Amino acid sequence: LTWDRSVFHIPNDVLHMTTTLNTLITSLHLDSSDPIPLRNVHAAVMRKVLQWCTYHKNDPWSDEDGVGEGLLSRWDLQFFNEDQATVFELILAANYLGIKSLLDAACKYVAKLLAGKTPEQIRQMFNIKNDLTPEEQQKIRKENAWLEY
Structure with a gap:
């Protein structure tokens, strides 16, 4: 049911x-x-x-x-x-x-x-607003430099 x-x-x-x-x-x-x-x-x-x-x-x-x-x-x-x-x-x-x-x-x-999608492409795909500052984005990119996209 x-x-x-x-x-x-x-x-x-x-x-x-x-x-x-x-x-x-x-x-x-x-x-x-x-x-x-x-x-x-x-x-x-x-x-x-x-x-x-x-x-x-x-x-x-x-x-x-x-x-x-x-x-x-x-x-x-x-x-x-x-x-x-x-x-x-x-x-x-x-x-x-x-x-x-x-x-x-x-x-x-x-x-x-x-x-193979970039974070921006994934945000667009799921209609997710990017609420990170440029500094936060840079920090995340640096912490995840090993990740290929």
């Missing part, structure tokens, strides 16, 4: 991917068909979470392993090619639901978006 009162049936082969729901079902002795309120997830985001989990349900990683060191697949790149707000909502939902592999994949996608 999502924040906006939508009900989703989660198949058992997808349910195993979410540690939060598995823990709730086990510790509260719920039946897997009992509705579980998910106050932090909207229906549109839950649909995307289930789409991603259904596609990846037979992948070899475990929840502990995440997506590993490999590159994102073409399917994942297309899946995450959404507006920024949706990608960040997916990150929050994956964290809340305990789906480490989705969390890792979404964060890897965001890291790919940020790679």
Whole structure:
């Protein structure tokens, strides 16, 4: 049961991917068909979470392993090619639901978006106001001289 009162049936082969729901079902002795309120997830985001989990349900990683060191697949790149707000909502939902592999994949996608960007480009990308003085900016550049961008 999502924040906006939508009900989703989660198949058992997808349910195993979410540690939060598995823990709730086990510790509260719920039946897997009992509705579980998910106050932090909207229906549109839950649909995307289930789409991603259904596609990846037979992948070899475990929840502990995440997506590993490999590159994102073409399917994942297309899946995450959404507006920024949706990608960040997916990150929050994956964290809340305990789906480490989705969390890792979404964060890897965001890291790919940020790679090679200057601080100014990142501020523009996320509409962040630069409230640092020129002196503070210089100090940060000096402290992080090893960082290439």
